[in-house]
Amino acid sequence: xxxxxxxxxxxxxxxxxxxxxxxxxxxxxxxxxxxxxxxxxxxxxxxxxxxxxxxxxxxxxxxxxxxxxxxxxxxxxxxxxxxxxxxxxxxxxxxxxxxxxxxxxxxxxxxxxxxxxxxxxxxxxxxxxxxxxxxxxxxxxxxxxxxxxxxxxxxxxxxxxxxxxxxxxxxxxxxxxxxxxxxxxxxxxxxxxxxxxxxxxxxxxxxxxxxxxxxxxxxxxxxxxxxxxxxxxxxxxxxxxxxxxxxxxxxxxxxxxxxxxxxxxxxxxxxxxxxxxxxxxxxxxxxxxxxxxxxxxxxxxxxxxxxxxxxxxxxxxxxxxxxxxxxxxxxxxxxxxxxxxxxxxxxxxxxxxxxxxxxxxxx
DNA sequence: AAAGACTTCAACCGCGCACAG
DNA sequence: TCTGTGCGCGGTTGAAGTCTT
Numbered sequence: 001x002x003x004x005x006x007x008x009x010x011x012x013x014x015x016x017x018x019x020x021x022x023x024x025x026x027x028x029x030x031x032x033x034x035x036x037x038x039x040x041x042x043x044x045x046x047x048x049x050x051x052x053x054x055x056x057x058x059x060x061x062x063x064x065x066x067x068x069x070x071x072x073x074x075x076x077x078x079x080x081x082x083x084x085x086x087x088x089x090x091x092x093x094x095x096x097x098x099x100x101x102x103x104x105x106x107x108x109x110x111x112x113x114x115x116x117x118x119x120x121x122x123x124x125x126x127x128x129x130x131x132x133x134x135x136x137x138x139x140x141x142x143x144x145x146x147x148x149x150x151x152x153x154x155x156x157x158x159x160x161x162x163x164x165x166x167x168x169x170x171x172x173x174x175x176x177x178x179x180x181x182x183x184x185x186x187x188x189x190x191x192x193x194x195x196x197x198x199x200x201x202x203x204x205x206x207x208x209x210x211x212x213x214x215x216x217x218x219x220x221x222x223x224x225x226x227x228x229x230x231x232x233x234x235x236x237x238x239x240x241x242x243x244x245x246x247x248x249x250x251x252x253x254x255x256x257x258x259x260x261x262x263x264x265x266x267x268x269x270x271x272x273x274x275x276x277x278x279x280x281x282x283x284x285x286x287x288x289x290x291x292x293x294x295x296x297x298x299x300x301x302x303x304x305x306x307x308x309x310x311x312x313x314x315x316x317x318x319x320x321x322x323x324x325x326x327x328x329x330x331x332x333x334x335x336x337x338x339x340x341x342x343x344x345x346x347x348x349x350x351x352x353x354x355x356x357x358x359x360x361x362x363x
Numbered sequence: 364a365a366a367g368a369c370t371t372c373a374a375c376c377g378c379g380c381a382c383a384g
Numbered sequence: 385t386c387t388g389t390g391c392g393c394g395g396t397t398g399a400a401g402t403c404t405t
Contacts, residue, residue: 018373018399066391067374102393113393118372 014061019068027065028073071112078110082119090116091124 019027060068071077082090086108093104101113101120108116 016375061375063376063391064374070392071373099394114373117394122371 014064015059016061016064019060019072023060024068024073027060027068031069031073067114071114076110077112082111082123086111087119087124087127090120091128094120094124 015023089108090104093107097103099117101117105111105113105116
């Protein structure tokens with residue numbers, strides 16, 4: 001043997017397994033800053049910048065970064081259970097295409113091939129099994145009714161497959177980091193926000209964007225209630241740590257430099273807290289809800305937002321030379337005042353429409 | 364309450380394809 | 385044409401969660 005493909009990265013050098021919140025944060029800040037034209041190079045860009053005494057940097061294989069981004073982190077990924085309509089579409093397309101998960105996914109905006117593959121293997125295959133083996137005419141008829149009534153069937157036959165990535169404005173807009181409402185509610189870090197979201201998005205949580213809000217009374221509803229990372233009283237001195245996140249008079253925030261050990265240590269500490277520690281905080285800190293903490297922290301607690309009118313993210317240079325490990329630059333975000341009466345103490349959640357997604361490669 | 368079985372799904376792996384030099 | 389490189393895809397794995405006994 002011996003002549004196989006060269007492995008994309010040295011397994012001894014890259015980290016594997018589940019992603020931590022801070023790794024997610026590092027990945028997304030880098031993608032926002034540099035894009036993802038070259039997945040394999042991404043960790044190489046990231047590592048010298050991120051390498052510091054405390055945190056080991058984004059020591060992930062580019063492939064792993066890509067997977068994490070596509071399947072979990074990208075803003076238009078739709079999470080939560082599949083609707084009956086989506087399931088019917090999968091069944092129909094699987095019948096036509098077979099295990100072409102990526103193709104099937106292209107007809108289901110916001111759904112990833114991996115997710116569809118999982119759903120097929122865990123639910124749909126079993127669901128269909130009794131039908132295919134000993135299916136009665138009644139059952140078959142029922143199935144064909146479901147599939148033929150699927151509104152998305154036209155998009156299949158018209159020969160213009162939806163890429164599934166563009167999330168056109170007329171379609172149901174996915175939330176930034178959308179998760180299903182039940183999961184949202186149990187997420188620890190900003191239970192207040194997510195409770196409000198759940199209440200406000202009564203029947204169709206997926207068809208409307210609960211964060212796309214326009215007046216100040218609605219904004220008030222989304223202010224994080226206690227406990228929040230902003231008043232966290234755990235083992236870290238959060239007040240000191242968060243003092244690094246300077247709010248400027250115009251509503252801008254600077255995320256601390258990536259070699260800011262206090263800040264990143266704090267981020268790491270949140271995810272590493274055990275359930276007892278979380279419950280000691282007195283809030284809705286579920287034992288397994290550490291993932292996405294950074295999402296809530298950034299998007300909701302800090303209210304970060306790309307500047308739509310100035311096209312902030314695309315205007316950043318694709319790559320800036322990093323001269324040395326100590327030459328890291330702060331990742332800088334800006335928030336947008338929602339109105340003239342912008343209250344600097346108010347925490348503004350982002351809206352999907354304020355995201356201007358800069359990358360051509362399918363997003 | 365505990366142990367084992369089962370389920371779920373994020374992540375990994377290796378391959379094929381496209382493309383550049 | 386050949387070779388190397390990178391990306392995307394589909395199959396598979398295994399940790400964690402849930403259910404059953």
